Amino acid sequence: MLKDAAPHPESFVLENARLVLPDAIVHGWLAVARGAIVQIGEGAAPERGIDCGGDTIIPGLIELHTDHLESHYAPRPKVRWHPLGAALAYDAQIAASGITTVFDSLRAGTDPDGDAMGRELFTLAEAIDEGRRHRLFRAEHFTHLRCEVPARDVVELVENYAAIYPVAMISLMDHTPGQRQFRDLTQYFVYYGRKHGKTDAQVEAQVAEKQRVNADLVAQNRPALVAIARSRGITLASHDDTTVADVRESHESGVLIAEFPTTIEAAQASRDCGITVMMGAPNLIRGGSHSGNVAAHTLAEHGLLDVLSSDYVPASLMMAAFALPGRVSSITLPEAIRTVTLNPARATGLNDRGAIEPGLRADLVRVRLSGETPVVRQVWRAGERVA
Ligand SMILES: [Fe+2]
Numbered sequence: 182m183l184k185d186a187a188p189h190p191e192s193f194v195l196e197n198a199r200l201v202l203p204d205a206i207v208h209g210w211l212a213v214a215r216g217a218i219v220q221i222g223e224g225a226a227p228e229r230g231i232d233c234g235g236d237t238i239i240p241g242l243i244e245l246h247t248d249h250l251e252s253h254y255a256p257r258p259k260v261r262w263h264p265l266g267a268a269l270a271y272d273a274q275i276a277a278s279g280i281t282t283v284f285d286s287l288r289a290g291t292d293p294d295g296d297a298m299g300r301e302l303f304t305l306a307e308a309i310d311e312g313r314r315h316r317l318f319r320a321e322h323f324t325h326l327r328c329e330v331p332a333r334d335v336v337e338l339v340e341n342y343a344a345i346y347p348v349a350m351i352s353l354m355d356h357t358p359g360q361r362q363f364r365d366l367t368q369y370f371v372y373y374g375r376k377h378g379k380t381d382a383q384v385e386a387q388v389a390e391k392q393r394v395n396a397d398l399v400a401q402n403r404p405a406l407v408a409i410a411r412s413r414g415i416t417l418a419s420h421d422d423t424t425v426a427d428v429r430e431s432h433e434s435g436v437l438i439a440e441f442p443t444t445i446e447a448a449q450a451s452r453d454c455g456i457t458v459m460m461g462a463p464n465l466i467r468g469g470s471h472s473g474n475v476a477a478h479t480l481a482e483h484g485l486l487d488v489l490s491s492d493y494v495p496a497s498l499m500m501a502a503f504a505l506p507g508r509v510s511s512i513t514l515p516e517a518i519r520t521v522t523l524n525p526a527r528a529t530g531l532n533d534r535g536a537i538e539p540g541l542r543a544d545l546v547r548v549r550l551s552g553e554t555p556v557v558r559q560v561w562r563a564g565e566r567v568a
Pocket residue numbers: 354356362420421
């Protein structure tokens with residue numbers, strides 16, 4: 182399980198498997214050596230291997246936006262769990278969900294009305310760093326800083342973070358009411374009113390104040406964050422883009438990934454300028470957005486869905502990939518699997534993984550279908566069994 186523990190077999194063969202290749206499904210076998218896929222074939226394997234009993238083999242999933250670590254670290258309001266213990270429990274859940282590459286999405290920037298993480302960002306960073314340095318993790322972990330652009334401390338936090346720890350992705354979030362995710366103010370009232378026990382009058386006053394202050398903060402912070410990403414070669418993502426103007430601004434900033442565009446127009450505009458469109462897997466499974474925005478399956482029907490992300494439920498990624506062809510008849514299973522493997526790999530420049538193809542890393546998942554539900558049976562990362 183751990184890299185430094187028991188030696189793992191140098192090479193092995195998976196046989197009697199339904200292999201999901203980038204453009205086809207074949208019944209056959211694959212051979213792994215020194216952490217890479219070396220050969221694939223149809224029909225019977227040339228040598229005996231692990232009999233998969235007809236189970237499906239897909240590439241290890243690649244998750245670009247999960248905030249699930251926070252629920253292990255802060256399992257109750259004001260309760261904080263052992264940071265490394267939280268990271269390890271989270272990592273185990275990630276791997277058991279078939280995810281072999283994960284971008285841990287950590288909130289940077291204190292939203293005074295949200296559940297602030299503030300400087301605890303660094304506590305989590307230290308735990309992740311320890312896990313990486315000592316090879317304690319099952320999945321490969323990259324860092325995605327989810328930056329709340331109108332937060333007063335966001336630029337300082339990100340500068341300090343990037344000076345110490347590697348950052349692979351930065352997303353630019355702006356949850357100011359009256360736009361993007363909260364364009365419809367009734368959703369904001371539901372989210373902040375009910376969640377925080379405020380009256381409508383209190384929420385209204387908060388909205389007016391926020392809109393006034395945030396415009397200035399965004400004007401200052403956004404270019405500073407874009408400059409940090411550019412100077413360090415960090416992949417930039419937009420978040421909740423809603424209008425064509427939002428997308429134009431994203432494109433001009435060098436954004437490569439659109440996280441959760443809230444309208445068809447924003448998704449189409451992203452596609453038109455070569456930005457990868459990512460939607461939430463829970464949105465697809467639940468049949469719509471929890472904030473009342475465009476449904477993932479609607480974008481998929483329009484051919485505008487490139488990447489799925491588990492967002493707040495790690496196991497949703499595998500479920501959504503297998504459910505997608507049933508929801509949208511024009512999408513094949515290989516295409517659906519690409520939304521959680523090859524497409525996120527390409528969007529983030531990870532050219533060594535994301536497909537069952539000779540020469541690529543042996544990040545593999547054995548899946549059995551129980552009815553329509555995909556059940557993860559075995560997971561390998563670079564040829565090593567991790568779940
Ligand atoms: Fe959002």
